Amino acid sequence: xxxxxxxxxxxxxxxxxxxxxxxxxxxxxxxxxxxxxxxxxxxxxxxxxxxxxxxxxxxxxxxxxxxxxxxxxxxxxxxxxxxxxxxxxxxxxxxxxxxxxxxxxxxxxxxxxxxxxxxxxxxxxxxxxxxxxxxxxxxxxxxxxxxxxxxxxxxxxxxxxxxxxxxxxxxxxxxxxxxxxxxxxxxxxxxxxxxxxxxxxxxxxxxxxxxxxxxxxxxxxxxxxxxxxxxxxxxxxxxxxxxxxxxxxxxxxxxxxxxxxxxxxxxxxxxxxxxxxxxxxxxxxxxxxxxxxxxxxxxxxxxxxxxxxxxxxxxxxxxxxxxxxxxxxxxxxxxxxxxxxxxxxxxxxxxxxxxxxxxxxxxxxxxxxxxxxxxxxxxxxxx
Numbered sequence: 001x002x003x004x005x006x007x008x009x010x011x012x013x014x015x016x017x018x019x020x021x022x023x024x025x026x027x028x029x030x031x032x033x034x035x036x037x038x039x040x041x042x043x044x045x046x047x048x049x050x051x052x053x054x055x056x057x058x059x060x061x062x063x064x065x066x067x068x069x070x071x072x073x074x075x076x077x078x079x080x081x082x083x084x085x086x087x088x089x090x091x092x093x094x095x096x097x098x099x100x101x102x103x104x105x106x107x108x109x110x111x112x113x114x115x116x117x118x119x120x121x122x123x124x125x126x127x128x129x130x131x132x133x134x135x136x137x138x139x140x141x142x143x144x145x146x147x148x149x150x151x152x153x154x155x156x157x158x159x160x161x162x163x164x165x166x167x168x169x170x171x172x173x174x175x176x177x178x179x180x181x182x183x184x185x186x187x188x189x190x191x192x193x194x195x196x197x198x199x200x201x202x203x204x205x206x207x208x209x210x211x212x213x214x215x216x217x218x219x220x221x222x223x224x225x226x227x228x229x230x231x232x233x234x235x236x237x238x239x240x241x242x243x244x245x246x247x248x249x250x251x252x253x254x255x256x257x258x259x260x261x262x263x264x265x266x267x268x269x270x271x272x273x274x275x276x277x278x279x280x281x282x283x284x285x286x287x288x289x290x291x292x293x294x295x296x297x298x299x300x301x302x303x304x305x306x307x308x309x310x311x312x313x314x315x316x317x318x319x320x321x322x323x324x325x326x327x328x329x330x331x332x333x334x335x336x337x338x339x340x341x342x343x344x345x346x347x348x349x350x351x352x353x354x355x356x357x358x359x360x361x362x363x364x365x366x367x368x369x370x371x372x373x374x375x376x377x378x379x380x381x382x383x
Contacts, residue, residue, distance in 0.1 A: 052077065054182065063184040070206035072292070073326025076191065080201045081175040082121070082129045084160065085114050085153060088171070104145060111147030118149055128178045132156045156181040158202070160195060180204055187236040187243075188290030194328060205328050236289065246285050253282050254296035279303050298327050309361060321358040 055065045070076065091109045093102045118126060134151035146154075157174030158181070180193055180202050194203050236243040282300045286292060301320045308317035 052179065062182060064179060064182050072206055072323070073328060074206040075328070076204040076206055077179060078196075078199070078201050078203045079177055079179055080199075081158075081177050082125050083114075083117065083153070084163075084173055084175045085117070086171055087153075087157075087159075087174050089113055107146040107150060111150050114149045114153070115147075125178070129176060132176065132181060152176065158193065158195075175202070177202055185232060186234045186290075187232060188234055189293055190290070192293035203328070243289060246289050247291075250282065250285055250289070250291065250294075250296060253278070254294070254299075257296065257299050276304075276307050279307070292327075298324065301327070305357070305361065314361065317361045318358060321361045324357050 053065045053067050054062055056062055066076070089106075089110050091106055094105070097105060118129065121129065129152065130148065132152045132155065134148055134155050153174045153176060157176050160173040160175045163171075163173055175195070183191065183204075190206065192205050194205065195201075196203055231237075236247075279300050282296070283304065286294070286297050286300065291297065301324045305317050305320035305324060308314075308320065
């Protein structure tokens with residue numbers, strides 16, 4: 001190899017004639033666990049047993065079973081994905097190809113693209129990846145005839161967004177994990193996963209969030225059967241006559257309270273009795289359906305906590321706050337220091353600074369005593 005050959009006349013001519021679309025595979029970022037020959041420094045002094053067991057579950061294949069009692073908000077495990085890859089890669093369509101030929105060409109190129117990373121995995125991690133189920137190898141559909149790697153990714157991957165650090169990211173990625181990808185589906189899940197960007201790892205909390213959780217049972221089965229080759233037999237799908245109306249009510253409420261709910265001192269006193277009762281009804285429905293993993297659960301708890309504070313009901317506010325502090329899987333929740341209640345305490349010189357939402361509400365109640373008038377207290381001075 002000669003120094004500077006990439007800047008030679010031949011290379012310059014080839015680069016000048018190359019189209020922008022040929023210079024990169026858009027969104028095709030890959031991540032895989034590093035291979036056997038790497039030099040690493042790591043400390044496992046704090047490692048402890050996750051309390052999980054891989055077991056054969058009748059009718060559901062291999063799944064994870066907890067070996068210890070869990071409470072809402074408990075961290076079950078934290079693991080880096082075995083593999084992360086773009087869900088789609090861009091490949092030019094040869095002019096002579098039919099649509100079917102192009103589909104198969106795409107599948108082949110995607111398999112080749114991912115294969116290089118899989119082959120560099122540690123042997124143990126590669127085996128764990130290849131042991132995952134692939135339902136696309138023999139079934140008709142968009143991925144019929146795909147290779148094993150692409151099939152495993154689509155069958156077991158967790159959807160991941162916003163990984164590009166330097167520009168707006170519109171691509172979706174698929175993350176395959178050693179343990180979390182083994183979790184069996186339920187429309188009323190008892191766990192929630194959250195991707196922690198700083199450590200590039202998934203955290204699994206007690207209490208998997210399918211995007212179709214609020215669809216009717218019939219609509220969910222139309223997704224599960226062709227896409228994942230199984231029929232869900234959870235209670236919500238087995239007897240949808242009760243579950244479907246409940247979920248429709250929750251979905252309607254969520255549609256009117258979507259996005260991040262900003263809190264203001266004025267807003268704390270704006271929840272009238274009818275909306276307060278509606279929020280309590282929604283909380284009962286969500287907990288009855290086992291949908292605590294959904295963002296609307298966090299929204300309802302936050303509204304109830306703030307309304308209880310405004311009404312002087314510290315006990316009810318603390319009950320909602322304790323649940324809020326356990327919703328570690330919610331991406332867009334505010335830091336408690338940014339909440340107007342926390343600023344109210346600090347700006348009015350209340351001794352001590354609470355370090356979570358529960359303490360914030362309890363400290364407010366202890367300082368003012370029972371039956372306080374929050375509206376009047378907020379008017380004592382500028383916030």
